[in-house]
Amino acid sequence: MKALGYFSIKKPEVVHETIEEETVIVNLENGNYYSLRNAGMAIWNLIENGANFAEIYQALSDRYQGTPEEIQKGIHDLLIVLQKEGLLQVTSTGPCLNPSPPLNSEARAVKPFFEYPVLEKFSDMQELLLLDPIHEVDEKGWPHKAEIE
Amino acid sequence: MAAQSGNRIAGKGLIPKGALEEEQAALFQYLLAIYQRALQTSGFGCHRDFLIGERCVRLSFAGEGLMHSLVPALAHLETSKPHTPALTVYLWDSSSTKTDMPRMVSQYLNSLGEWWHHLGTRGEICELTSHRIHAAYHLGPNILSLIDKQEGVALYWVKDSKLLPYYEKGSPLRTILHWWADCESYQFVHGAAVGYASGGVLLAGKGGSGKSTTALSCLEAGFLYASDDYCLVRTTPKAHVFSVYNTAKLKGEEDLRRFPRFASWVSNRDRTETEKAVIFLQQYLPQSLTIGFPIKAILTPKFGSGNDTYIRPISPGAILSALAPSTLFQLPGSGEASFQTLAKLTRQVPGYLLELGKDISKIPEAMAAFLLS
Numbered sequence: 001m002k003a004l005g006y007f008s009i010k011k012p013e014v015v016h017e018t019i020e021e022e023t024v025i026v027n028l029e030n031g032n033y034y035s036l037r038n039a040g041m042a043i044w045n046l047i048e049n050g051a052n053f054a055e056i057y058q059a060l061s062d063r064y065q066g067t068p069e070e071i072q073k074g075i076h077d078l079l080i081v082l083q084k085e086g087l088l089q090v091t092s093t094g095p096c097l098n099p100s101p102p103l104n105s106e107a108r109a110v111k112p113f114f115e116y117p118v119l120e121k122f123s124d125m126q127e128l129l130l131l132d133p134i135h136e137v138d139e140k141g142w143p144h145k146a147e148i149e
Numbered sequence: 150m151a152a153q154s155g156n157r158i159a160g161k162g163l164i165p166k167g168a169l170e171e172e173q174a175a176l177f178q179y180l181l182a183i184y185q186r187a188l189q190t191s192g193f194g195c196h197r198d199f200l201i202g203e204r205c206v207r208l209s210f211a212g213e214g215l216m217h218s219l220v221p222a223l224a225h226l227e228t229s230k231p232h233t234p235a236l237t238v239y240l241w242d243s244s245s246t247k248t249d250m251p252r253m254v255s256q257y258l259n260s261l262g263e264w265w266h267h268l269g270t271r272g273e274i275c276e277l278t279s280h281r282i283h284a285a286y287h288l289g290p291n292i293l294s295l296i297d298k299q300e301g302v303a304l305y306w307v308k309d310s311k312l313l314p315y316y317e318k319g320s321p322l323r324t325i326l327h328w329w330a331d332c333e334s335y336q337f338v339h340g341a342a343v344g345y346a347s348g349g350v351l352l353a354g355k356g357g358s359g360k361s362t363t364a365l366s367c368l369e370a371g372f373l374y375a376s377d378d379y380c381l382v383r384t385t386p387k388a389h390v391f392s393v394y395n396t397a398k399l400k401g402e403e404d405l406r407r408f409p410r411f412a413s414w415v416s417n418r419d420r421t422e423t424e425k426a427v428i429f430l431q432q433y434l435p436q437s438l439t440i441g442f443p444i445k446a447i448l449t450p451k452f453g454s455g456n457d458t459y460i461r462p463i464s465p466g467a468i469l470s471a472l473a474p475s476t477l478f479q480l481p482g483s484g485e486a487s488f489q490t491l492a493k494l495t496r497q498v499p500g501y502l503l504e505l506g507k508d509i510s511k512i513p514e515a516m517a518a519f520l521l522s
Contacts, residue, residue, distance in 0.1 A: 011485070012484050012485060015477070015484055015485050015488040016488075017469060017488060017489070017492040019464075019465045019466050019469055019492060019495060019496065020464060020465055020466060021464070021466070022464060022465075022466030022467075023466075024466050024469045024470050024473065024492075026473055026474050026477055026488065028270065028271075028477060028478070028483075028484060029270055030270075031270070031474075031478055033470060033473070033474040035466065035470065122470070122474075124355060125355055125474045125475055125478055128474075128475065128478035128479050129270045129271060129478050
């Protein structure tokens, strides 16, 4: 699995708010907005507080029941999606994470199961941004910002 | 491209933040001098004062062109009592004042039409944006808007007032009023608002969600009307909405059939195939217009499949998603601060889904029961 270290939310283009059980994220640059819940919301809030991959994993392992592989994959996949959507940037690399030993049954019993985090994306208001109000579209379609790598 | 503030790179070195703002302020004064020249050349100058959000906003027109186009939407808020304005907007167009923009300015603005990457995603002129000065160029109608927040003055220019689109006449000066509202602890919001003097609802959602249908059906039933698309909100001490425009807009023949009484009041009846139908309610129902009211709830409308209208609780996150993107994406320069205000609003008052039935006559009944419960 690719090593992922520290991350930062891309400001000022990205604004966000956690309200009750949901994090609402708005990308002012591309006109998309998003929703995160449960583990996804927890991951986002940990990123906002400066956690690196290892710290995010540790926090989620403490909070949820799941195998180390499940949790690491969930975190990793969400981080990749958040970067692709232009919401996050990697600020430095960190060490690859070593799996923690499994919990005993008593400790596992009180925690909810880890659910694979999903980033809900909404693109229905993109036309409100004045990306190209008067020019013809090119062969790629509506003018777009540079692809996120 | 996000609006920039602070330092920028020019040549080999950084220009300090203070020097950048000084340059921008100097350019603002240069454009203000052009307004003064337009005032002299046209021989027509006029101040009109409006109470927006309990503050006086003065519109100072050079030439008559823009006055006839922009005042009707704000007419319900006009005041003749003496006030010290919190904001003075200087407005002119080159055509009616017979005063062209200097060639350099004109060419710069034309270049923005070709090199539109110099504009932010919401029309912000990045090089002219800082903490003190904001500037935007709305391509298409080619409206230049600037504000000097420190001095409480703004500029609004177009080449020809006769070419202003219907949406600018229906909801004028949105960009400038949004920038000004930010200074005054108000927030410009994309939303409709109807209710009673004791309180009402803010209707949030993207275009086509049913805000106007709800607002107009409630207006017809005798509710007070504050907005069908843009309004001001304040969150302290409590959530409150303030009217800005007295316009209502109908889209297409279906809306005109739904509201036959309003159809006869449409100001642009000959162009409704390409434009939304715009009604200036101050001319026909001034008694139904309100300066504002407390916000009791935020509703997000959605067209349902049944005949009846229902109102059901939904999460604050869903309300914020309905309210924030359509607001932020239309207001140049809005960002974190605006988003925080909208989030605060969604925490202050409960949120509901307004599922609209096909029988729109039942919408006001559902709304009245909701507000009185």
